[in-house]
Amino acid sequence: MVVIGSGPAAVSAAERFRQIDPHSPVTVVTADAHPPYQRPPLSKDFLRGDTDSVRLHDPDWFTKRSIRVLTDSPVHDIDLAHSVVHCAAEDFAYQTLVIASGAAPAPLPVPGSDNAMLLRSLEDATRLRDQARGATTAVVIGAGFIGCEAAASLASRGLRVTVVAPEESPQRGRLGEQAGKRILQLLTDAGVHYIGGAEAHALESGVVHLDNGDTLRADMIVAATGISPNNALAEAAGLAVHEGRITVGADMATTAAGVYAAGDVALADNATAQRPVPTEHWQDAIDQGALAGAAAAGQPGTWGAVPGFWTTIGEATVKYSGWGGDFDNSYLIDHGDGFTVWYEADGAAVGILTHNADTEYALGQLLVAHRSRLPARL
Numbered sequence: 001m002v003v004i005g006s007g008p009a010a011v012s013a014a015e016r017f018r019q020i021d022p023h024s025p026v027t028v029v030t031a032d033a034h035p036p037y038q039r040p041p042l043s044k045d046f047l048r049g050d051t052d053s054v055r056l057h058d059p060d061w062f063t064k065r066s067i068r069v070l071t072d073s074p075v076h077d078i079d080l081a082h083s084v085v086h087c088a089a090e091d092f093a094y095q096t097l098v099i100a101s102g103a104a105p106a107p108l109p110v111p112g113s114d115n116a117m118l119l120r121s122l123e124d125a126t127r128l129r130d131q132a133r134g135a136t137t138a139v140v141i142g143a144g145f146i147g148c149e150a151a152a153s154l155a156s157r158g159l160r161v162t163v164v165a166p167e168e169s170p171q172r173g174r175l176g177e178q179a180g181k182r183i184l185q186l187l188t189d190a191g192v193h194y195i196g197g198a199e200a201h202a203l204e205s206g207v208v209h210l211d212n213g214d215t216l217r218a219d220m221i222v223a224a225t226g227i228s229p230n231n232a233l234a235e236a237a238g239l240a241v242h243e244g245r246i247t248v249g250a251d252m253a254t255t256a257a258g259v260y261a262a263g264d265v266a267l268a269d270n271a272t273a274q275r276p277v278p279t280e281h282w283q284d285a286i287d288q289g290a291l292a293g294a295a296a297a298g299q300p301g302t303w304g305a306v307p308g309f310w311t312t313i314g315e316a317t318v319k320y321s322g323w324g325g326d327f328d329n330s331y332l333i334d335h336g337d338g339f340t341v342w343y344e345a346d347g348a349a350v351g352i353l354t355h356n357a358d359t360e361y362a363l364g365q366l367l368v369a370h371r372s373r374l375p376a377r378l
């Protein structure tokens, strides 16, 4: 088996394949310069300066499992007709292939966008952290979770940090007004200043021009404005791609025999939702990767888990489990030192967001998975 990528989807595909098939060669080919590492700490502990250790596994872990990992080896072509993957230095023939090429930060579509730093890789995070050492001010463009996390981490280092985003409060469009207000409070508690209702219009070195005519000056500018799946290889090979992601079934099989895709780059059918569900989360990438590895080893399964993520803004951890799509009603319960937001559609639970409310979160996961009704005003 050949695996493209070394993120959670790729490594879990290799691990699961090896558990089922102890003998066939497994090669992980990645564009990353580093052995497999964790991305979630990059905007949290790593950026705060609390840890340098983001390795996914010790080198031994791969050796013991006879999983060969080739770093610094971007794949530039997949030849489906001959079952070969081409890199600059080497070609890899495969019987089965897992594409887990993840995503890249979506570039900010404004003039001067190269004045903003991005955050996806360990190199990106190291650059940000190095620059933060000599900085006193930062502007973060975008109030998605990576933007909020990075802003809070920079603030914890003593920088004066401003987040600017079109939404009145972070994630308001996606998670509703009440959740947006709470996330804004967590951001403010972490010492971050938030400017909503404004978009970056143009950038210069150390300067962000907003569409409302205001100008922000800062030692560092970070753009955290979403991701673009790395689908170019798959598209060029002729695999079906929909909404920018590789189309796969609930077993992670693509439209080509013996070829699977998983993680951020895939658009997989979810058996519980009975529709394709895009995900951009760590645990979902692990789950999908394991399914792809199992299917490649001849034991196909079915993806039916409810997607979910956690985020840490300053000291506060927020968890979400749900289908991430539309909801027609949401309501918030204040627990004093935490909160729960329930989401429902057509009378059924479709999502839950919590802070310091793990019991509710566990209940919500069950209700969402079973499409149950929410108990009246829990």
Ligand SMILES: Cc1cc2nc3c(=O)[nH]c(=O)nc-3n(C[C@H](O)[C@H](O)[C@H](O)COP(=O)(O)OP(=O)(O)OC[C@H]3O[C@@H](n4cnc5c(N)ncnc54)[C@H](O)[C@@H]3O)c2cc1C
Binding pocket: 004, 005, 006, 007, 008, 009, 010, 029, 030, 031, 032, 039, 040, 041, 042, 043, 073, 074, 075, 076, 100, 101, 102, 103, 119, 120, 121, 146, 230, 233, 262, 263, 264, 265, 279, 280, 281, 282, 283, 285, 308, 309, 310, 311, 312
């Ligand atoms: C800063 C940050 C913080 C995050 N925090 C959280 C969090 O708290 N909770 C959460 O649930 N999720 C979080 N995420 C999201 C999570 O990390 C991703 O959803 C997850 O990494 C996706 O895994 P993946 O394996 O699909 O892709 P990736 O992790 O993106 O890995 C893709 C791999 O493919 C390689 N690659 C790409 N193109 C090629 C090519 N042509 N040839 C060879 N290799 C290639 C890349 O080098 C990389 O190794 C965070 C992400 C970031 C960036």
